[in-house]
Amino acid sequence: MIIKKLLVTLLCICCLSPLAASPVSAAEIRLSVAASLKEVISELADGFARTTPGAKFVKNFGASGVLAKQIENGAPADIFISANHEWVSYLRDRRLLDQASIAVFAYNTLVFAGNPSKKVSGMADLGRLDKIAIGSPKSVPAGEYAMQAIKAAGIEKQLEKKLVMARDVRDCLMYAERGEVDGAFVYRTDALQAKSAKIVFTVPQKLYPEVVYPMALTVTGAKSREAIAFFSYLRSPEAKAVLKRYGFALQ
Secondary structure, three states: OHHHHHHHHHHHHHHHHHHHHOOOOOOEEEEEEEHHHHHHHHHHHHHHHHHOOOOEEEEEEEOHHHHHHHHHOOOOOOEEEOOOHHHHHHHHHOOOEOHHHOEEEEEEOEEEEEOHHHOOOOHHHHHHOOOEEEEOOOOOHHHHHHHHHHHHOOOHHHHOOOEEEEOOHHHHHHHHHHOOOOEEEEEHHHHOOOOOOEEEEEOOHHHOOOEEEEEEEEOOHHHOHHHHHHHHHOOOHHHHHHHHHOOOEOO
């Protein structure tokens, strides 16, 4: 009887040992972030992971409107960073964001980048070009900003058949880099990373609203200790230093 009890005890220990020895994995931090923030967010996530054992990220970059629609349709996300207020408001109104967490992450500037040999120095010269890339205004904030600038400059009719719609601001830059268009409306931070396309001119700020990147925890993210910690890190001096290095503006 004693031997039987001993065997049962040993069997239980053997079965439980592997479980006890297995490390407890930290929850994934799921990010849905505007495409123009890809490099800076990737660097910040790597920096956070180096000081936070077990931190793992699932990163989804794209047009702010597309990301917001994905979250609305149930796509998993803990933190949302948009390239304008519109899509944060969209999700807030649908009670998909933790309203108390909404804050500004950074600011940017709209520029026109492309081949400098085209001799374009301002908005009034764009009518001389054949093809101009712009993010789809319905889902890409950079495209919406650009369209507002085009209308304010009074050149909408001149460019009516010359605009090439792109799925996000990075595709706009890619078209300009490849020479598939004469130029593209992109953010200054995107243009600074270009290899062949150059900043031809900066779009006058009076023609469009300030480019702002609001961020927020989703209702799911607000319940995640890891997501809350990373969200706090995004507002740290370390994060601000990285943003400045990439050319983003802060207040």
